[in-house]
Amino acid sequence: MAKQIITAGTVVGEYEEKYVLDAVRNLGNPDHFKDYVYRFEAEFAKRLGVKHAFAVVNGTAALHLGLLALGVGKGDEVIIPDMTYIACANVVSYTGATPILVDIDPVSWCLNPKAVKRAITPRTKAIMPVWMYGSVPAMDELKSFGIPIIEDSCPAFGAYYKGSHAGTIGEVGAFSFQGAKVLATGEGGMLVTNSDEINERARKLADMGITKRQFWHDERGYMYEMAPILAAVGLGQLQHADEMVQKKRQIYEWYRKRLAYTEFGTNSENESPNYWMSSIVVRTPEERDKIREHLKRNGIDTRPFFYPISMFGLYEKKVGNIELGNSYSYYVGLRGINLPSRVDLEERDIEFVYEKIKECIKNR
């Protein structure tokens, strides 16, 4: 069978192995076993132009800690997009707060500021814009409501809004290094913030609520810190991260040249996505299934978009007694396809994917 064309996944560069080996050799050294964690955090913060970066077990933990550090808890509401990864709703509910599922923008596929405005109540404690597939939320409009912002920038390493890196625009931001992301450590995450207070709160809660006194805990915490060996992988990935983001943009351009349907992205020139995933939205859910099956038969892996969370019956799309419409979340969520966007793809692979998509849609 021909080469499998894969949707996502990183490539390993020159430094990952070298750093991991060094990290393993230092594991037994009480003064140095966490060196790679500190180096990864310092270099990540420097790259993003943010004061603090705190390495954690995954992106979900970074989001959870971010909410806790903002003081979100029982009785509060947090506004999130309906079409997003389930983690966004779950972390809100872990704190005892209620996720309010709000519609997306049809172009950026990120939180729709008009819908957010209608969903704000006196209980709204935070807004969580998601940088969906690496595209850029309308950050200025979302900030204008004066409510703390926690950015789910999990997949958005290398994406910018008006020159500011994803995750650094709100009060706190979260990144994921899960294996499919641009910058990957297998599993892993990072919390970033310019606030000393949020950084300190997050670090304390991620170490079982530890105080300055050894083994003395004055609140219930979690075990969320990143393992040093994964930090070594992350530091290695950072050394060639620019090239990987560059390649994502190139892949997007290759698709864009061929597919008028590749309408993901930018509402304005202020927005610079990282094109983690090149994606299309087709006409009907049935057409999506047909295309995905045809591609699969030809060795081409794709992914469906996230289903709107409100479909699962786990969380309601309601503010008080008012039902929210969320029609764009349903339109896009049921018709979107992430196309192969792995950084090692070449233009002839993209051409092949395009040919196969064309075979499906030529008769409609």
Ligand SMILES: *Cc1c(COP(=O)(O)O)cnc(C)c1O
């Ligand atoms: C990947 C991702 C996450 C979760 O990250 P994990 O590291 O798997 O916990 C959350 N939100 C979005 C938008 C993501 O793409």
